[in-house]
Amino acid sequence: MTGVYESPKTRINAAMLAQYIGRPVCFVGRLEKVHPSGKALTLSDGEGKSASVELNDPLDEELSGIVEVIGMVSNKGTIMAVSYAQYREDKISFDLELYNEGLKVLHDFPQHYPFEVSLSG
Amino acid sequence: LKCSFYYIFMHFMVYALRPSNFRSYRLSSDRSRAQQIVPCTVSQLMSAVQAEDVFKVGEVEIAQVTIVGVIRNTDKSTINIQYKVDDMTAAPMDVKQWIDTEDMGVDNSVIPPGSYVKVSGNLRSFQNNRSLVAFSVRVLEDMNEVTSHMLEVVNAHMQQSKPQSMMGGGAGTSMMPTAHASMSSTGSYSGASMMLVNGLSANQNQVLSLIKSCHEPQGISMQDLKQKLSSMSVTVIRQIVDFLSNEGHIFSTIDEDHFRSTDNEA
Numbered sequence: 417m418t419g420v421y422e423s424p425k426t427r428i429n430a431a432m433l434a435q436y437i438g439r440p441v442c443f444v445g446r447l448e449k450v451h452p453s454g455k456a457l458t459l460s461d462g463e464g465k466s467a468s469v470e471l472n473d474p475l476d477e478e479l480s481g482i483v484e485v486i487g488m489v490s491n492k493g494t495i496m497a498v499s500y501a502q503y504r505e506d507k508i509s510f511d512l513e514l515y516n517e518g519l520k521v522l523h524d525f526p527q528h529y530p531f532e533v534s535l536s537g
Numbered sequence: 538l539k540c541s542f543y544y545i546f547m548h549f550m551v552y553a554l555r556p557s558n559f560r561s562y563r564l565s566s567d568r569s570r571a572q573q574i575v576p577c578t579v580s581q582l583m584s585a586v587q588a589e590d591v592f593k594v595g596e597v598e599i600a601q602v603t604i605v606g607v608i609r610n611t612d613k614s615t616i617n618i619q620y621k622v623d624d625m626t627a628a629p630m631d632v633k634q635w636i637d638t639e640d641m642g643v644d645n646s647v648i649p650p651g652s653y654v655k656v657s658g659n660l661r662s663f664q665n666n667r668s669l670v671a672f673s674v675r676v677l678e679d680m681n682e683v684t685s686h687m688l689e690v691v692n693a694h695m696q697q698s699k700p701q702s703m704m705g706g707g708a709g710t711s712m713m714p715t716a717h718a719s720m721s722s723t724g725s726y727s728g729a730s731m732m733l734v735n736g737l738s739a740n741q742n743q744v745l746s747l748i749k750s751c752h753e754p755q756g757i758s759m760q761d762l763k764q765k766l767s768s769m770s771v772t773v774i775r776q777i778v779d780f781l782s783n784e785g786h787i788f789s790t791i792d793e794d795h796f797r798s799t800d801n802e803a
Binding site: 510515519527532533 | 580595623626628684685
């Protein structure tokens with residue numbers, strides 16, 4: 417799934433999952449649950465809504481707090497992750513609600529924050 | 538205790554990201570923008586139109602830029618460090634940082650992949666390949682800078698695409714009936730929460746129009762507004778009225794429940 421890294425990965429929240437089926441996305445949320453198998457996570461976004469994330473391989477590290485997942489949205493609306501990373505909060509905590517507001521601004525102004533490259537002359 | 542500059546700045550940005558509030562931040566000419574450092578996305582840098590030595594993103598001329606993203610790849614030689622930085626808007630971008638072998642004060646250690654960084658540098662194009670020559674690659678200690686960069690990018694590029702006549706006093710702004718240029722070029726995106734016309738949303742314009750249409754000396758009352766705007770709750774109407782008053786579009790008259798437009802000559 418290395419193709420996902422080379423594509424634009426639109427920043428979305430849980431409410432937008434349905435509109436991004438089959439597309440690469442970047443989802444930032446608070447880790448709520450890890451499935452006993454270690455291959456699935458539940459993250460909550462800045463509006464408190466949940467997203468399910470499926471991993472290729474079981475988690476091999478302790479994850480907590482804010483996690484950023486990159487992957488494709490499946491037909492079921494789950495995120496098939498190609499990578500995940502915890503946002504550092506060792507010095508300053510991350511304001512997920514504010515991030516959610518910022519994300520909405522990006523979607524309100526796609527012409528000023530394009531998740532695509534337009535080829536110009 | 539969130540006392541970082543960026544936290545306060547961002548709260549201001551999110552709720553004030555309306556063209557009318559940033560008049561004072563506008564530069565007087567397009568040329569001077571090229572000497573400023575412009576927050577951008579990798580997608581904007583890759584899409585920028587190049588005319589000789591000048592790069593343009595829409596109306597915005599860019600030279601020195603900042604991007605915020607995560608390092609995917611590193612490659613160090615004796616004279617430079619090369620990174621690939623991914624900000625989610627496109628494929629990771631080539632960033633080159635020259636190693637200053639003489640300046641012992643500069644940290645020349647390679648930042649590991651997976652780190653979120655803010656890169657400041659100049660956009661270069663060589664043989665159809667775009668890259669950034671960085672004068673600063675700084676690891677983010679405060680991840681809220683991801684959010685602030687997102688907002689700064691939108692703000693920086695939004696200002697330059699406003700029609701020129703939007704500059705000036707409040708009276709001029711409120712008399713513009715047409716949507717500004719960047720809105721019409723993308724067509725409508727219905728359901729967008731911020732459909733801006735002359736700096737005001739559809740709801741705000743609706744309330745303002747009603748207030749303007751009343752020519753009574755004491756203005757229109759909250760009662761009348763409630764009656765005429767049956768689809769809006771009192772809370773929403775009150776919020777809008779407070780906003781319009783803060784922006785200088787209306788003022789209250791005999792009491793807090795009567796309003797007149799500042800544009801009315803009568």
